[in-house]
Amino acid sequence: MRISISKDNLKQGITGTAGLLAVLIFWGVLAQNYHPLILPSPQDTLTALVNLHESGTLWLNIGITLKRTVLGYFLALLGGFFLALMLRSSELWQALTRPLITIIQVIPPVIWLLLAVIWFGIADDLTPVFLIFIVTFPMTVVNMSASLESIDTKLVEMARLYRIPQKKIITQIYLPSLVPQLISNISVGVSFAWKSTIFAEYMGSTSGVGYALSVANANLETDKLFAWAMVLVCVMLFCEYGILRPMERRVMRWSA
Amino acid sequence: MTNKVVLEFKGISKSFPNKNGSLQVLKDFSLTIRKGEIVALVGPSGCGKTTLLNIAAGLVERDSGELVLDREKRLAYVFQEPRLLPWKTVDENIWFVQEQFLEAENARLLRNRLLEKAELSAFRNAYPAALSGGMKQRVELIRALSVEPEVLLMDEPFKSLDVALRTQLWDLLLEEHERQGFTMLFSTHDPGEAMILADRVVILTDKPTRIMHEVVMDEPRDRRLQQFDVALSPINSDTLTIFDPFYSIHCSHNGRNAVFPRND
Numbered sequence: 001m002r003i004s005i006s007k008d009n010l011k012q013g014i015t016g017t018a019g020l021l022a023v024l025i026f027w028g029v030l031a032q033n034y035h036p037l038i039l040p041s042p043q044d045t046l047t048a049l050v051n052l053h054e055s056g057t058l059w060l061n062i063g064i065t066l067k068r069t070v071l072g073y074f075l076a077l078l079g080g081f082f083l084a085l086m087l088r089s090s091e092l093w094q095a096l097t098r099p100l101i102t103i104i105q106v107i108p109p110v111i112w113l114l115l116a117v118i119w120f121g122i123a124d125d126l127t128p129v130f131l132i133f134i135v136t137f138p139m140t141v142v143n144m145s146a147s148l149e150s151i152d153t154k155l156v157e158m159a160r161l162y163r164i165p166q167k168k169i170i171t172q173i174y175l176p177s178l179v180p181q182l183i184s185n186i187s188v189g190v191s192f193a194w195k196s197t198i199f200a201e202y203m204g205s206t207s208g209v210g211y212a213l214s215v216a217n218a219n220l221e222t223d224k225l226f227a228w229a230m231v232l233v234c235v236m237l238f239c240e241y242g243i244l245r246p247m248e249r250r251v252m253r254w255s256a
Numbered sequence: 257m258t259n260k261v262v263l264e265f266k267g268i269s270k271s272f273p274n275k276n277g278s279l280q281v282l283k284d285f286s287l288t289i290r291k292g293e294i295v296a297l298v299g300p301s302g303c304g305k306t307t308l309l310n311i312a313a314g315l316v317e318r319d320s321g322e323l324v325l326d327r328e329k330r331l332a333y334v335f336q337e338p339r340l341l342p343w344k345t346v347d348e349n350i351w352f353v354q355e356q357f358l359e360a361e362n363a364r365l366l367r368n369r370l371l372e373k374a375e376l377s378a379f380r381n382a383y384p385a386a387l388s389g390g391m392k393q394r395v396e397l398i399r400a401l402s403v404e405p406e407v408l409l410m411d412e413p414f415k416s417l418d419v420a421l422r423t424q425l426w427d428l429l430l431e432e433h434e435r436q437g438f439t440m441l442f443s444t445h446d447p448g449e450a451m452i453l454a455d456r457v458v459i460l461t462d463k464p465t466r467i468m469h470e471v472v473m474d475e476p477r478d479r480r481l482q483q484f485d486v487a488l489s490p491i492n493s494d495t496l497t498i499f500d501p502f503y504s505i506h507c508s509h510n511g512r513n514a515v516f517p518r519n520d
Binding site: 163172254 | 339344
């Protein structure tokens with residue numbers, strides 16, 4: 001894969017960095033006028049970040065939160081794929097499930113979270129994973145259904161003619177057809193999932209980044225809140241540019 | 257050639273819905289094809305050649321009539337527009353269908369041989385997006401041959417190819433026919449191509465399609481190009497003209513039948 005940095009990209013990068021620096025300076029100036037409990041300075045935030053790292057809670061909590069996000073979102077993707085497949089083959093199923101999916105979708109996540117806490121308690125993994133699943137599942141089904149609609153039926157026809165079994169048609173025609181849209185859906189979905197995990201951990205768990213936030217909040221450690229916010233931004237950026245984009249380039253290498 | 261019937265259309269009718277209600281493409285159409293026979297369908301554009309092939313392939317349901325074709329028979333279809341999986345290389349595309357029928361090592365040998373003959377060896381690891389239209393069409397043909405089919409259906413398989421390549425693929429196809437002995441039904445716009453490849457040329461009318469004329473090519477045939485060139489030169493004496501706006505049938509003086517498009 002060719003990696004080239006065009007003039008435009010470079011210009012964009014420079015302007016972006018300049019913008020970021022301006023915000024940092026503004027933040028630093030502003031912080032001088034407020035108590036660190038209200039607005040910690042960039043230096044305070046950095047110190048808090050280093051402390052988090054040194055105490056070992058940084059990576060531990062990121063690991064826990066990531067694990068939950070991946071698990072919950074993966075289940076939603078898998079479930080979404082199979083439900084979309086089922087819906088494709090039956091109009092009855094479509095009619096039956098459509099209202100249900102809409103209902104799940106319009107119920108605010110906070111209600112699901114409260115319900116999850118009632119049903120599963122302050123469970124370490126179950127409550128966050130449930131919330132991620134329930135928040136991302138409707139979106140996944142809708143997106144997967146749309147992607148399945150776009151599959152080239154001529155290829156499927158060809159495969160049937162050569163008596164390719166259904167399982168092979170699913171894994172070698174349906175799935176690769178879904179990949180391009182899947183990746184763009186994932187980059188939206190994963191950020192939903194990530195936010196849901198933290199939200200769920202904040203109220204319904206005793207570990208993870210969300211829980212760490214709730215502790216920092218309770219102890220009025222505003223610098224730690226800021227440090228965690230930085231970490232969350234970095235993780236999402238890494239996910240998008242470090243994992244998803246390169247993955248897209250890799251799996252799409254066939255598309256000339 | 258044995259006389260066993262492999263493929264038979266018996267009084268087949270088919271209409272497609274259109275703006276004015278429905279369009280009758282086939283009406284009471286019958287055609288019998290025997291084992292090992294090569295039959296060409298020639299006719300005006302949109303006359304139902306593709307529909308006939310699709311009915312034989314089981315891709316289109318007929319409205320009435322009977323289709324005789326043992327579904328256990330191994331079928332291959334060369335589509336008019338190549339249907340290759342974009343995310344698989346040339347080699348993988350062929351293996352994708354071979355896997356159902358052949359053992360891996362035999363499949364690989366056959367695949368390699370066919371790719372070699374079609375001058376595609378250098379592109380075996382290329383994705384379809386990197387191939388020209390003609391190359392994709394060649395891969396489509398090779399894929400069909402590579403399953404060692406018993407019945408081969410082809411819908412204008414050489415349409416987008418230049419003359420040199422076309423001739424080369426005719427040779428390849430006839431060689432494989434000799435070796436594999438499949439029964440073959442194909443459509444073409446090119447009467448010359450039909451004459452070179454087929455044992456029997458079936459000339460179709462416009463919709464609703466019926467058989468206007470059947471020309472049985474003489475046996476043994478010599479299908480090499482130089483012979484064809486001779487046959488192509490018009491012979492005025494024994495010209496038999498069928499009343500049709502698209503084709504004239506000429507009989508050459510050495511007894512060979514030939515089908516030509518009308519020049520006027």
